[in-house]
Amino acid sequence: MLVEFRNVSKSYRSGLMAVTGINLTIDKGEFVLLVGPSGAGKTTIMKMIYMDEFPTRGEVIVGRYSSKSIGGRKIAMLRRQVGVVFQEFRLLRDLTVFENIALPLRAAGKRESEIKKRVSNVLYSVGLSSKRHQFPLKLSGGEQQRVAIARAMALRPPLLLADEPTGNLDPDTSEQIFELLLDINRGGTSVLVATHEHDLAGRLGKRILRLDGGRLAGGGGDESCTS
Ligand SMILES: Nc1ncnc2c1ncn2[C@@H]1O[C@H](COP(=O)(O)OP(=O)(O)OP(=O)(O)O)[C@@H](O)[C@H]1O
Ligand SMILES: [Mg+2]
Structure with missing residues (x-):
């Protein structure tokens, strides 16, 4: 663009x-x-x-x-x-990694099966597949930023x-x-x-x-x- x-x-x-x-x-x-x-x-x-x-x-x-x-x-x-990533990550602490990344997909009205697929793919691409059920505050700063990047990229x-x-x-x-x-x-x-x-x-x-x-x-x- x-x-x-x-x-x-x-x-x-x-x-x-x-x-x-x-x-x-x-x-x-x-x-x-x-x-x-x-x-x-x-x-x-x-x-x-x-x-x-x-x-x-x-x-x-x-x-x-x-x-x-x-x-x-x-x-x-x-x-x-336009995906946006900030210095302070801005993840929602009460939602799991999966749900944080799913948010923009839900807001865009994607179907649940599509959401699962996309979140899995984007988590894989940032190397955090194993953290999908974790909460953000249990992750290191670098991992939190990778989740934020994954969320920003979820809608491609x-x-x-x-x-x-x-x-x-x-x-x-x-x-x-x-x-x-x-x-x-x-x-x-x-x-x-x-x-x-x-x-x-x-x-x-x-x-x-x-x-x-x-x-x-x-x-x-x-x-x-x-x-
Ligand atoms: N909402 C605002 N209201 C008034 N002034 C603002 C506002 N946001 C930024 N400014 C002013 O505009 C100028 C540029 O700010 P900006 O935040 O774009 O800089 P920056 O390069 O991002 O700085 P930093 O590296 O500290 O994040 C600064 O003088 C700042 O004080
Ligand atoms: Mg700034």
């Missing part, structure tokens, strides 16, 4: 400019890193992609949806095509957003999570990862968008290099 920002600026009610003059394109099947210090605007960009926030100026285009014309029902449709979205997915994890576990995200990308899903781990990001050899003070380095995303 194609993502395009056309001269996007966003200020919150406080009047502070969170991001300014953002132009960027993420092509189908791309793996892109969004790197920048705290307060740079990474989460703001993520939120505008799943249309939880809207530009003050400019336009965000995600697949066939535009920030200028999208409304309530279409936002729900868009979100079925063409785009996966991960906002500081390794912010609460140790370096080895972080590497494993990045490996998993690369694996998902090899399966054809576009992936955008926000992180301030620029060393790790640099080693991946993928396109890096550098954000600082709400602006992309060079004023746009086109010159950004792999390293």
Whole structure:
């Protein structure tokens, strides 16, 4: 799914400019890193992609949806095509691993037999088949994040957003999570990862968008290099 920002600026009610003059394109099947210090605007960009926030100026285009014309029902449709993963996992502690991953499938009205099949497949792909009946708080941080990734992938979205997915994890576990995200990308899903781990990001050899003070380095995303 194609993502395009056309001269996007966003200020919150406080009047502070969170991001300014953002132009960027993420092509189908791309793996892109969004790197920048705290307060740079990474989460703001993520939120505008799943249309939880809207530009003050400019336009965000995600697949066939535009920030200028999208409304309530279409936002729900868009979100079925965009998986989202957060730093703090956001799993429901009273539900098993299986039920956490089943949630978006149930919300989308999938049949029980289909849900069983899909949850099994996606749990297998994150290497956690044996934990299906466990509760989230019994899992390690890395395992919880893998469950969150499995949940985000349950509807097989063409785009996966991960906002500081390794912010609460140790370096080895972080590497494993990045490996998993690369694996998902090899399966054809576009992936955008926000992180301030620029060393790790640099080693991946993928396109890096550098954000600082709400602006992309060079004023746009086109010159950004792999390293
Ligand atoms: N809901 C909000 N209301 C007002 N200001 C906000 C809001 N969310 C973010 N901001 C401000 O917008 C700017 C960008 O914030 P954002 O959360 O996008 O940064 P970030 O790069 O994700 O930072 P971090 O690495 O700490 O998560 C910051 O100055 C922040 O204080
Ligand atoms: Mg953030």
